[in-house]
Amino acid sequence: MSGPTASQSGAEPNQAGRATVDQLSQRDRQRLDNQLCFAVYAAAHAFGRAYRTLLGQHELTYPQYLVLLVLWEEDGLSVKEIGNRLFLDSGTLTPLLKRLEASGRVRRARDRADERQVSIFLTPAGAKLRDVLACLPDEAGDRTGLDMQGRKDLLNDLVTLRLGLQNGLIPD
Template sequence: MDRISDADRPMPRLEEQLCFAVYLAGHAFNRVYRSVLAELGLTYPQYLAMLVLWECDGLTVKAMGERLMLDSGTLTPLLKRLEAAGLIRRERDREDERQVRLYLTAQGESLREKGRCVPDSMARALGGAVDSRDRLLEQLNALRDALLAATEPA
């Protein structure tokens, strides 16, 4: 059986690339989220940080970074903006001064109720099909896990 050399293989088209489809889907998500989150006064990364704190108030910055897969250089400016907006406060841990803990302010806590509408708004944007949303979420999580596993040292 003859093998086709790389030089003889046609160049893949942009539209055939999975990475490009994910990239464009990400842009489309951001566009929808931008309009939905404008009512909350949050950017998408700020919304993610608030979601984490709504789940677990008092988390350390390190734990937040691990949850969001963000390094401190990216996370710190985001947290400073949330603090300046009066939504969170940062405090040194009483037992370990090296750790900084994140707490919701009363204003940040009150935003939780408004934040409850975001998943419904996104479901409407996706056509409201909850069962397909759950299946898509499962597939995307499996994709993420496979890609992360491929980048781990052997």
């Protein structure tokens, strides 16, 4: 990214050579490169591009891959359960599931007891992709430049970040 980092902004560096948030001026705190939200947003886009390359040869999108990951853990979940796991609403999830069904990777089935409920099941082709794509997390992880411990630490930090933000939000 361009622009000065916290340590280049004139603030005194801490032991690690970085300026603390308290040392940044108001103007520096408002620099794009100093925004945690933007760093996470930009990293998510970079992951999306990396996965687009890795998944393209299998004619899958990243959100479709996420659905498959959920179903590989537990097949036959309802649309609502999948949406809860992926933080997606049914309006976003339904078209994605229809495309996965059209490609022969999942099948949708209405619940006999409650016609409003739709469960999603892997087809043999969808189940087979689990083995085909087993190397994908390592391939994507290798592209980060982080070693395995760095990836685990980052994952833990991001989960903590997400939970903190979820717990800090005031519901409507």
